[in-house]
Amino acid sequence: MPICSIDLHTTIPHPAGYPTSLDTIYDHIKARRIDRGLSKVELAKILDVNPLTIGTWENHHKHLIPRMRKKIINWLGYVPPLGVDENTLWGRLYIYRSIHGLTQKNISDTLKIDSSSITKIEKNEDVNPSYYKKIKELIENR
Known part of the structure; x- marks a missing residue:
């Protein structure tokens, strides 16, 4: 019978290049790619993009077009932070557009x-x- 019991806990460090925080969709792309053991290629x-595109996304140098936001959200399996306030109508509209491409x-x-007006x-x-009423109805009737 042991004199005392000891529980040892540790965390496995992330590989080099892993995002230090998950603040943007770009951080989520890189983290998920690394987690799944995928190369950029x-x-x-x-x-279905050029391998160089993955690098530009991961380095925050290229904005995602709506069609790609939808593909990435589907690949991730969740909606990552998109840099908008989801408590506002304009934020919810942007998220809606992103989810649906x-x-x-x-x-x-x-x-x-x-x-x-959509831009405004x-x-x-x-x-x-x-216009606000039409947008609310569209978003709420997804």
């Missing part, structure tokens, strides 16, 4: 709103109040 094949033009065509809404600028 392998991930590029999965997402929609452009501002897609939304404006669907809602019969001019696309400049996502910049948190004032527009015709009836």
Whole structure:
């Protein structure tokens, strides 16, 4: 019978290059790629992009187009931080567009709103109040 019991706990350190924090979608891409043991070339094949694109994303040097945000969200299996306030209508609209791979033009065509108003809404600028109602209905009826 042991005189005392000792529990030893340790954490396995992340490999070199692993993001120190997961603040952006780009950090999540890199972390998930490393967690899954994928090279940039392998991930590029999965997402159907140029391998150099993976590096530019992971280094925060290239913005994601809506179609790619949707692909990445599907590949990750969750919606990572997109840098918007999800408690605001404009933030929720941006997240909605990202999940569905929609452009501002897609939304404006669907809602019969001019696309400049969608841009204004996502910049948190004032527009015709009836547009807010249409957007809320679209987002809530996903």
